[in-house]
Amino acid sequence: MNRDETALVIPDSWRERLYPRRGGVPVSEIKIKDLAPARVRRRVQTIRPFLETVLDHEGSERELVRRARDHLSGEANPLGAAVLRKIDSKATQPCLPLEKWVDAWVVEHGLAFAACAFAELGGITVDLDLRRKDFPHLVRHSGWHGVVGASAGRRLRALLAAANERDYAEAVGRLADHRRTPLQRIVVSFLVPTRQDWVAECCAEPPRRAQYSETHDATMLWCALGSAEQLARLGGWARLARGEHSLELLATVAEGVGPAIAPVLAGAFDEGLSEGTGQVLLEVLGALPGDEAFRLMATRLDKAYVLPAMRAMARRFPVRALRVLPSVAASGSKSAVLAKELLTRHLLDEPELTAAVVPRLPDVARTVIEAVQRARVADASADALPRLLVEPPWTQKRKAHKPLVMPGDPAGVERALRWTPGEREEWARADGRGYVASADRSELERDLAAFQKRPSNQYVAFKLFNHGPEDLVRPLLADWRPRSWWFAVEWMKALVARYELEALPHALEAARTQPASQGSVLLPFLDAEVAALMAGWLARLKSARTIAIAWFDRHGVDAARLLFPAALGKLSKERRQAEGALRLIAAKAGAERIVAAAAAAAANGEAAAGAIEALLATDPLDILPARPPKAADWLEPGLMPQVLLRGGDLALPVAATEHVITTLAMSKPGEAYAGVEVVRELCDPESLAEFAWVVFLQWRAHGAPAKDGWALTQLGLLGDDETVRRLTPVIRAWPGEGGHKKAVDGLEVLAAIGTDVALTHRTASRRR
Template sequence: MQRYELVAGASAKFWEIDRDGVTVTVRFGRIGAAGQAQVKTFDSDAAAEAHRAKLVGEKTKKGYLPIASMTLTPPQPTAAPQPAAPAEPAEVRDEDVLVLPDSWRVVAWPRRDRGPAPISPLPLGRELELLSRGSEQLKLRLRNETTEPDVREAGLAYLGARLAGTDGQDDPFGAAALITALGMSIPYREHEVLEPVADDWVARLGYGFAAAATAELAGLALGGTSGAGRDEVGVVRIGTGGHHGYYLPHWFVIAVRLRTLIADATAKDRDAAETALANYREGWLAEHRAVTSFLLPDRLDWVRADCAGTSTHFLVARLLGGAAHTVDQVRAVEDAGRLAEADRTLPLLATLMIGVGPAIAPVLNDWLNWSAQGTEAIKRTLAALSLVPTDEAFGLLLRHVDRRYTHAALMEAAARFPRRALRLLAGSTDRAVAALLRVHVLSNPDMAQRALATLPPVAAGRVRAILDGAAAVVLAPPEALPPVLRDPPWARTRVPVPPVVVTGPVARPEAAMAWRPGERDAFLAHRVEVTDPSGGKQTWARLAAAEFDGPGSGWRELGIMVHGPDEVTRPRLAGWTPRTTWQLEAAAPALAARYELDVLPALLHLAREGSWDILPTLMPYASGDVALIVADWYSRLKSVRALAAAWLTRHPAVAARTLVPAAVGKAGAARRRAEQALRLIAASGHRDAVATAAATHGQKTVDAVSALIDADPLDALPAKMPVVPGWLDPGLLPPVPLTGGDGALPPDAVRNLCTVFALSTIAEPYAGVAQVLDACEPGPLAGFWWEAFERWQQMGLPPSEGWVLQALGPTGDDETVRRLGPLIRVWPGDGGHTRAVAGLDVLAAIGTDVALMHLNGIAQKVKFKGLRERAQERIADVARGLDLSPDQLADRLVPDFGLDADGSLLLDFGPRRFTVGFDEQLKPYVVDGSGQRRAALPKPGVKDDPDLAPAAAKRFADLKKDVRTVAGDQIRRLEDAMVTRRGWTAREFRDLFVAHPLVVHLVRRLVWGVYDGKGGLVGSLRVAEDRTFADADDEPYDLPDDAWVGVAHPLDLDAAAATWAEVLADYEILQPFPQLGRSTYALTDDEAAAAHLVRWIDRTLPTGRLLGLERRGWRRGAPQDGGVQGWFEREVDDALTVIVDLEPGIVVGEPTMFAEQRIADVWLKRPGDSWWVSPGRGAPFGSLDRVTASELLRDLTEVVQ
């Protein structure tokens, strides 16, 4: 196919022609579009050739220019003619040709030695226009004291001559001085305005002048004192005070345009440019020489010499990158000038592809391995690599298969080179590549079938399995499909029904408190920082007057209202509108618990001002005013929708009485919000509350509300339907079989399946989801959506298709959890906090033991505080639903992983069997039939059962993966329980620990204490192999049903600790963490009486060692100014927190910025204590029990000393 193009003005068209024997094919259209095709057949080859020649002649007369062969390889030495090789099939031959897309080729900087380039004419006169418009500013800059005398003289002379039209307009140095001075007048994104200047120069004085002026530009720059304004800079020479910045100079567009003109110029004009540029080679700056090579990239000797130079400037690298024609030259430029830092614009990449050809592939790969680069640069580089027609380039893409955006590039490469892609994809054993192979084979089944005979046996087997699997899929008939997939409501014409409006109903304001058990006490426990004025000259009354009545910002208002006496605070409640939200998260619950309905107006003010984090505090308020706010937030704020739904379903009667009048009122936002909230309330089991509220307003209201609630939920569709992206091609995703064995979903039904979930969220599922879950096999459905999720990741995680992640919630299984959990943990580090929080919702929605286990693991330990807090909120939500505390829920979240009741697992290989056991760290091992213990399970052999052995091996691999997820958390939780004195009833101990097939392996290795109601130790025991209890004398221990059991601390055991140590040593029992051999410490009498531990104050230690506190349950303080975390903290009971103040503090995101930290203070903070150093700050350390004090001293001693 021979290609011609016409680019003139706003027109950019292509025309292609090809003759195959007696058939002539023509394709034409706009550049960048697919175009149209016409095919004609003639009686003979001669007639076809005559017709082809006639059409070509017509097009060339109209100005169409032939496009050079797109093999785009570097020039090669002339070789002796070789005999013609047999013609390869077109399918194979095309895959060895580099073809740049039109969008790349039209922006590439042309090269004369790669064929002519179409040129769009530009208007003349731009230079004079710019000089006339900016003449006064140009004179100021040229007369600036920093402008060198010869530059000033040349520039002013050229300006005067150009404006007057007199002699003196032919000095290239003067022209360059003026264009340089224009730099400050042209915004960075508007440099294109200078492009026609090149045409002006060529038209007025020829190619020699234009080339010389452009070369002179490389030696000049704007300069001035630091902070100089627009008119306070001058023009200086490079190397004598001036330099080019990191960004391309404004005149670069002139160089690009002149290069384009030279590439299309006559030989005479091209020679004139060369003659002029030759004068800037010897003895001139690297910038000058680089311009000469850029303008004449066909002067291979210039390019070769310049690329071998040593300049490290960005501009030189960019210019020479546009001239290079070998990969060695590109590498030389990159090593010297950091070409990779040029952000790899599309013009540069396209130019390199044309100049260097397929050999550029390794350089592109190196750039992908460079860490400091932006997303767009990565995408462009991957796209460039996908264009290279070599096995090497495709293999390099495969190396990056797990990297974001690579999937799209691989699919592009596979579409361009289908045979190569099939061969290389089928030869890989990578799981991610296997998914790509499946997509490729199913996209090209005929080609794949033909290629089977050419592939190696193993690769051919992989391709054949995909083809056979696709052929074996039986599609379900329409009558077997669920209604929402067979006849979806969005495919039918919808006739809008006007809403029924009932005038008259009015909402009655009401408000009451509806506390849940223990909720008010939890709210009261919140404290905020405020300076306690008692005991000094200041009083609460004076402090309140200064804060509320004075001109201040009100930052202490919340603290005063939380902690001040009633006689000071209650008179101020009426009409109080808080001016600050500082500490609101802590203050609001305390205010609600203390003042209840009296403070509601202030809380409503904060809510109406946009303080959405007030919503948890509004939970106990059964108020109509709150209902209106919550209904609004539920309808439009995704971030608080779950909490808003919780309020609406907690107070259904109040909400319904408030919202029914709005739901039958005039059309508008208020009605839509009320309708949405009432549907939620009714669907959550509170339909009677809605009906009762409607009945108070008459039958017409009852009928209208009933119609609202009874409307087919499938018809609740948005005004704008979501669009299923093209990369979710039904034919390329795994089949989804129906539960009845009627076959798999056909393509149209799969598209509808995607739409169902695109309409749905976890918080607000579309009604069609239930039909899908009932109709489809759960395992394959989970696999389908995981494949869709992986494709979403590979496409760069587009936010508009984030519903694909949400779809994992209702469809996912334990395998989904195992794959998703690790991703959630790392997403925040890649700027994906919001996505990670959505992943937490997915885990909660899946809801299996394994899912909740992963959710709890994230809540307990993940390095991103924001994600950890959101996970803790999700766990707390689940716990509240079960009337448990988060710790009690965590006790119940440890899966048994299918272990036998005795804590073991039998793995059957057929002739061989292995029993699984666990060591003190819960690492699994196996014991073979001879009783020999093995750390790893042997691989299945030829004598093993071909079905049983692989299944058993996979079972053990999954078990190791799952147990690894919980082992560390379980050990840490038991150690924390010992430190914090947490315990369990005897029944909980037996059910949750002793009877648990996994946890019992830890339970047996610890000594357990039995405590009385006051926390005193009354006995100790261990759990024997048969799960009976024994004391330190190895006698049976009778555990009373009313006993309280906990992990015994050595300080509790006292002398019995040594006896227990001998018992465990006799049984060769290793402990999962230091218990009996744990070092213990005690406060001195002075330390017990003080609020500060002076033994560590002013100690300096490496920051890295101090960070070890995090592994012991401490956390860094909240970031302050500059992102500095100035302290470590650890809560030691419900009311006290140990604080370790640091100087200079730890910088968020770069913890080792300061190599050392000085401990400024160690003190015990009470609720309400000010962070500012003040008399009376802190509680005495004697407030701590001896175990807590010992553990505190142990942490600091082992880390600090």
């Protein structure tokens, strides 16, 4: 078997959708409806009053009227038959489908007659009288308007393609007299594309694109093409316009023109069409033989939906894949990464073919392939891997248990402020812009009057609260409601330093409004409401996570006491957040201290201590979602790069790589599954970053499904500076492609990577 055929092989799924071509791909036999003539006669009688009005109209051309009346009287002629059909199309009642007219013509007068009548439809029209708007009239035309009917045309073309030699020759001979106008010439070439000399004439005078949207003229010309030379002769006209992306049309052109249509298909794909249209273009492009079609696909691997089509094309043309993929893999282009992985997978899938073909390839291609082969390392044994990547907890049967729920209030923890040495004094001096109230009593009175008139005036408020006489301004603090909390954090720190617990409501409001910029003002406060807020930030808010960690480090076991009610309360988001915070505290303060505090903090201390002890003893790897994610249908593990262990001598087996993907899919922004840290400790960072990037590329290559947004956010867990350089242009392009949310998420990924390069690129991207 020749594994690299050069002829176009039409897939079975196309056969019933092609416009049939005589001598081309066989299609199902067209069955003529014998009752069609009777239906046409009944239709003519139904519209007879309207028909006579049109024929009697003074504006109707006499020759067309005469031919129509001759046909009505039994003197059959193609032009008269076409006139009757045209008038029917303008009748007020729904017209009879053109297919019925075609069948009636074939049954009553033969195939050649039907073909000639169909061609005549392109030379007449029924127009409105410019003087009297109430009645249409018949006129000839040589322009490009006048829809002929695609489905009826396909039916008639199929009949001609399957006709015997005598009937076909008769049809071709008679059609020669029905090519008077440019449109008629295109219609005739569409019906009998074997007359390539007629097709060449049409290519010399193609239909005007400006009027395409109203006709099927261009569609018929596309379907008549039978050679690469004709396509070249069309020059700039040969581009796929709106409405010319159906599989019926593209498959027919591919059958007629062959691989030469590849650049036209690729050009249409680059225009950013809808998902369905793009996939049709790729389906046809992927079926074309020839290195050019393969190269055009391979250089677009970074585009949506190209990768799966390219994978199928590599299986269809395996030798061509070995010829073309190396140059793309070594190109340094946006498609190079996926081309390399595709080539690697292909080499593994086709060892015998590789051994036979590679020695005959050019030096450049052979060098790339040999480098890819050398880069692969042996898989690590199961003994060298952690349990997470051999028998991960989500693959094991878990014993269901109901967590203990013990509502109650914390005991022994009073609201307080805990300052670090010198911190309060430093905050007291940090008054932002240094507004200082004057010792002048009149100025103070003016400030008080201005504040009472407009308490939202932040300039006056901070001037008074930070520097005014306490006996006058302290009573005003409780009722103060600023217009917004968009001010320097130093102002709020000065407020906290001066008023301490009295400033807590304002500090909480500011921190909730602007966690990243104002959250640090809560660090000194030991308070249940603050503890709950910090537990939430720790679990879900990446921008304030470092503040939350610092707060728990400062308050330690006392912070844990504030979290016991939530951690032992009803099952909820707040409970999960409190549990996570307790694990963090226990990692620093020791689990024994936390358990002892639980025993002393609750009335039923022994049960509470047991529940907290069980919570802290749980392996973080066993903390799983109720339903672990299923493998994404867009992800092809066979196209993933090897993940190397530290040292680079061994790699994760495919099964372990799939477990890594699951750990990433279970992670949320700011809440990574504990297994991610295990993977980072085990594997080479650069290899992990490359692996993460290919996961992201495959997600994009399959249309970036929103439900699998983890494929973007996981870059923040495994990415490096090279990831930043690759991702930044994508982030900047997303808003213009309707991907504003993805762009926002992308900026958060840069923040999660957190290197100087990442933060610099993030800042620059936010300014654009």
